[in-house]
Amino acid sequence: MRAKWGVAALTSLVIGLASVPGAAAPAWGVGRSSAGHQSAVDESGAREGEASAGRAGREAVPGNPSGRAAVPAQARAVDTTRSTRVVGTGTPASCTSQAVVAAVAAGGIITFSCGPAPVTITLTATAKVRNTSPRVVLDGGGKVTLSGGGRRRILYMNTCDQAQGWTTSHCDDQSQPQLVVQNLTFADGNATGRPIEEGGGGAIFVRGGQFKVVNSRFLRNRCDPVGPDVGGAAIRVLDQFQDRPVQIVNSTFGGAAGQGGVCSNGGALSSIGVSWVVLNSLMTHNTAIGRGANPARTGTPGGGSGGAIYADGDRFSIRIAGSVIQDNNAREGGGAVFFVSNDRTGTLAIEGSTLRRNRSAGFETEGFPGIFFLGAGRPRVVSSTLR
Numbered sequence: 001m002r003a004k005w006g007v008a009a010l011t012s013l014v015i016g017l018a019s020v021p022g023a024a025a026p027a028w029g030v031g032r033s034s035a036g037h038q039s040a041v042d043e044s045g046a047r048e049g050e051a052s053a054g055r056a057g058r059e060a061v062p063g064n065p066s067g068r069a070a071v072p073a074q075a076r077a078v079d080t081t082r083s084t085r086v087v088g089t090g091t092p093a094s095c096t097s098q099a100v101v102a103a104v105a106a107g108g109i110i111t112f113s114c115g116p117a118p119v120t121i122t123l124t125a126t127a128k129v130r131n132t133s134p135r136v137v138l139d140g141g142g143k144v145t146l147s148g149g150g151r152r153r154i155l156y157m158n159t160c161d162q163a164q165g166w167t168t169s170h171c172d173d174q175s176q177p178q179l180v181v182q183n184l185t186f187a188d189g190n191a192t193g194r195p196i197e198e199g200g201g202g203a204i205f206v207r208g209g210q211f212k213v214v215n216s217r218f219l220r221n222r223c224d225p226v227g228p229d230v231g232g233a234a235i236r237v238l239d240q241f242q243d244r245p246v247q248i249v250n251s252t253f254g255g256a257a258g259q260g261g262v263c264s265n266g267g268a269l270s271s272i273g274v275s276w277v278v279l280n281s282l283m284t285h286n287t288a289i290g291r292g293a294n295p296a297r298t299g300t301p302g303g304g305s306g307g308a309i310y311a312d313g314d315r316f317s318i319r320i321a322g323s324v325i326q327d328n329n330a331r332e333g334g335g336a337v338f339f340v341s342n343d344r345t346g347t348l349a350i351e352g353s354t355l356r357r358n359r360s361a362g363f364e365t366e367g368f369p370g371i372f373f374l375g376a377g378r379p380r381v382v383s384s385t386l387r
Helices: 036-052 097-106
Strands: 013-017 086-087 108-112 119-122 136-145 155-158 179-188 204-206 210-214 217-219 235-238 245-251 251-255 269-272 276-279 282-284 309-313 317-322 324-326 338-339 349-351 353-355 372-375 380-382 385-386
Touching: 097 108, 097 119, 097 136, 136 155, 155 179, 155 380, 179 204, 269 276, 276 309, 317 338, 349 385, 380 385
Parallel strands: 086 108, 108 136, 119 136, 136 179, 155 204, 179 210, 179 217, 204 235, 210 245, 217 251, 235 269, 245 276, 251 282, 269 309, 276 317, 282 324, 309 338, 317 349, 324 353, 338 372, 349 380, 353 385
Antiparallel strands: 013 385
């Protein structure tokens, strides 16, 4: 990313241009008041979501329960009633790291049978998707936490990693594997010290194929603390099939003090040249701690942008709808969102969402608190609160 930035004054902006096109009440039936009271309702949703996230994976509804963004069919949870394989035999002791790693390598629809109570499975090795798997679906049923134990990345898919199987010379643009994680919590993943081409993604690293996240939580994940492009304490994505977007639906990143992700850039999400659709989700207390921005200022290691989201590249888009992004911090720019389209073709849209108290210690785009944007025109903001 090659850009020069100026420091913009913090301002408060409340925009209510229109109702969100196609908005509908979510399946769990939480209502919203009219657009004229959008700000108050968003704040209520933020409080409810934050309290929910703080209980670390025991609730039925992660994300922003008050979000009203319509969820298209391709972004919804996968039906796992007919699973390919099951981790565990009904007891917590049977749900082991080895069982998870083996199931992910084998692929298919994976569910868990670990008993009636919530369970944490601490991985002793990173679970890796084989590139010959057409589809890998991990469904924790709202009871399972996969933990990196503060020592390792939790889940890895890389279609350009020949160690996971070489399926095509166009490894960065292949339709498979299709990776889906749903009804899971990913906690204490750690990707620090990885090679630069595999850096970031403390919980999940993805390159190639297709990927989506539904009804899941990401807590206390981390990646390298410095570097101009490394990022994604929770998720790092490089390349997707036909440039299709990564779908993030009804999910929580952080959610309470001490629960957020920490990385040089992108305390929750990070990507290069990848589009995102973030629906009815909650991102709070995530931090970009690098120093020197990108390109790195002379005498600095670089980084520190995108408290919650860091996105770089040429043509890509981000759509945030029905979501709450608050109390995130960037040591440099974009306390909530850092967005740089090098060829200025990329677009950012914020619909029916609240972004507030996201601190950009170095720079942001004037009139868009918590956001640094270089792309096509200006960010499109509809029925949302920014301050």
